Structures are given as structure tokens and as C-alpha cells.
Amino acid sequence: MxxxxxxxxxxxxxxxxxxxxxxxxxxxxxxxxxxxxxxxxxxxxxxxxxxxxxxxxxxxxxxxxxxxxxxxxxxxxxxxxxxxxxxxxxxxxxxxxxxxxxxxxxxxxxxxxxxxxxxxxxHATPALAARHESDEVIEFGEFQLNLGRRELLKNQQALSLTTAEFAVLTVLATHPRRPLTREQLMEMALGKGNGESLDRSIDVHISRLRKTLEGGDSPLRFIQTVWGYGYVFVPDGSERE
Structure with a gap:
């Protein structure tokens, strides 16, 4: 071992x-x-x-x-x-x-x-990875999120994510167009209950993910704020109605 x-x-x-x-x-x-x-x-x-x-x-x-x-x-x-x-x-x-x-x-x-x-x-534990096939890839915009290999690619180039960022993005991308509260993201992605960490920590991970996914002049917004609730992943990056 x-x-x-x-x-x-x-x-x-x-x-x-x-x-x-x-x-x-x-x-x-x-x-x-x-x-x-x-x-x-x-x-x-x-x-x-x-x-x-x-x-x-x-x-x-x-x-x-x-x-x-x-x-x-x-x-x-x-x-x-x-x-x-x-x-x-x-x-x-x-x-x-x-x-x-x-x-x-x-x-x-x-x-x-x-x-x-x-x-x-x-190490992609059952909490996140067991529900997905080893070769499952989620594509959005110029990106490919490979759940089995635990990597995010942009135009076939690997991007650097922390373990927490990858976990948060995986939860969002596997629940497209479904608004999730900060508490749900905390529990589903990080395995933490509501009292274990600051809500702000999720906001920080989201902010870093947005810089990775939505940098430059791109009008696409894949992770959108649901005011008074949490966040939602929109695969085509368009504005929600």
C-alpha cells in the first residue's frame, strides 16, 4: 500500500x-x-x-x-x-x-x-467521480472537462486548476442550468457542511474559475450568479432569462 x-x-x-x-x-x-x-x-x-x-x-x-x-x-x-x-x-x-x-x-x-x-x-473519490464513466467529457465553448482524467482543456491545452476548483466546476458542469446554493456547492464539491467553512470560500473558488473560463474579451459567461441564491452553470455561456 x-x-x-x-x-x-x-x-x-x-x-x-x-x-x-x-x-x-x-x-x-x-x-x-x-x-x-x-x-x-x-x-x-x-x-x-x-x-x-x-x-x-x-x-x-x-x-x-x-x-x-x-x-x-x-x-x-x-x-x-x-x-x-x-x-x-x-x-x-x-x-x-x-x-x-x-x-x-x-x-x-x-x-x-x-x-x-x-x-x-x-484522487477523484466516489463522492464525485464514481457517478461518471472514466472517459466522460463535458464540452462547452472552447473547453473540454475530462472527468476521468481530471483535467480541463482549452483548445486541447491543459489548464491549471486546484483540487477545489476542479471539484466545484465538476459539480456545476454535471448539473447544467440548475441553480445551486452556496451550501449545496460546499457539500457536493468540498464535502463540507454549512458550518464548516465560510460561504465566501465558494465565492473565491467561483471567482478564480471565472478568470480561467471567461478571460479576455469573450462575452460568454458559463458560471452565472443567481442573486440571493447561488450559482448556475450555463453550457453555451448565454445570458439566462
Whole structure:
């Protein structure tokens, strides 16, 4: 049985030691870094299945790191640790491309649950993938969403999505023209109940998806807001009546 590899990037030595021991007991293979200086080399030599990244670090902070990685096309799932206790840090992390966040201090059990949730999405778990054939492709505009291969193509060129963005887009695209509330998207795409995360986190994932799908001068709007309710996916991108 192959064990998932987790990379912890945090300048708190005691926390790194605690998480290494605890996650190791849960069956994960854990590696750590005190800051981001050696991160690129680590990703190239021994790429993890998931990275836990602290926001507040010496040198490049976690927000700058995840923004740079996503700009480079790096898709490794990222859970950000935020210490300030302010929603703005969590939202910024999601806007930069993080898949989830966890405020400090936290119980290691909670981190383990978040890791399991993100990895399930990343590996196409039954919650989303079992309902679809392995070769099912949803086409809209210039895009092809391949559910089995978990990739989004534009004119046959692969686009970079986080695990959360792919999950949200999959739920929307498999329910075309059906308005979905934020709570439904939270549960169906991210496996979270209404009290587990901010409604705003769904808005951030939608915003990033729109930039990917509707950039430039295109008049098409595939993900449309249903005011006072949520969002709806319109395959032809036309305005809803």
C-alpha cells in the first residue's frame, strides 16, 4: 500500500515535530521545511501528494509562495495554516490558489481530516467521480472537462486548476442550468457542511474559475450568479432569462 507524502512548511520547530509524529502515526510519510527557500528543489526531487503551508514565515510568506507556485502551473494541493485569526488571510489564501485553510491553534485531528478531504478530492473519490464513466467529457465553448482524467482543456491545452476548483466546476458542469446554493456547492464539491467553512470560500473558488473560463474579451459567461441564491452553470455561456 502506497502512503501519501505530506510536506510541512512551517518555521515552528515544535509544530513540525508534533505533526511529523502525529501524521506518521496516521500512516503518512512526512517531510518538513522551516521556510520556503528549499521548496522548489524539494518539489522537484521528492514531490509530495499534499503540502501544509504556514502563512507567517520568514522570507517569502505562505501567500507569496502559493501565488508563485500556481503562477508556475504547480498543482500540488495546499492547505494553509493561518495564525492571525482573521478571515482576510484565509480568503487571500484561497484567492492565491490554496485548496483549504486551517486557523492556528488547531487539533492535529482536524488537520488530518482536512488532509483526507483534500486528498479525496484530488484522487477523484466516489463522492464525485464514481457517478461518471472514466472517459466522460463535458464540452462547452472552447473547453473540454475530462472527468476521468481530471483535467480541463482549452483548445486541447491543459489548464491549471486546484483540487477545489476542479471539484466545484465538476459539480456545476454535471448539473447544467440548475441553480445551486452556496451550501449545496460546499457539500457536493468540498464535502463540507454549512458550518464548516465560510460561504465566501465558494465565492473565491467561483471567482478564480471565472478568470480561467471567461478571460479576455469573450462575452460568454458559463458560471452565472443567481442573486440571493447561488450559482448556475450555463453550457453555451448565454445570458439566462
Amino acid at each position: 502506497e502512503h501519501n507524502k505530506i510536506l510541512i512548511v512551517d518555521d515552528d520547530a515544535k509544530l513540525r515535530e508534533l505533526l511529523t509524529r502525529y501524521l506518521g502515526q496516521q500512516g503518512y510519510v512526512v517531510d518538513t521545511l522551516p521556510d520556503a527557500r528549499e521548496l522548489d528543489r524539494k518539489l522537484a526531487r521528492n514531490r509530495p501528494d499534499l503540502m501544509v503551508l504556514d502563512v507567517m514565515m520568514p522570507g517569502d510568506d505562505g501567500l507569496a509562495v502559493v501565488r508563485r507556485l500556481r503562477a508556475q502551473g504547480e498543482t500540488v494541493p495546499v492547505i494553509m495554516l493561518t495564525a492571525r485569526g482573521e478571515d482576510v488571510d484565509r480568503i487571500l489564501g484561497l484567492e492565491m490558489g490554496a485548496d483549504d485553510y486551517l486557523p492556528k491553534p488547531f487539533n492535529p485531528r482536524e488537520l488530518t481530516a482536512r488532509i483526507q478531504s483534500v486528498l479525496r478530492r484530488h
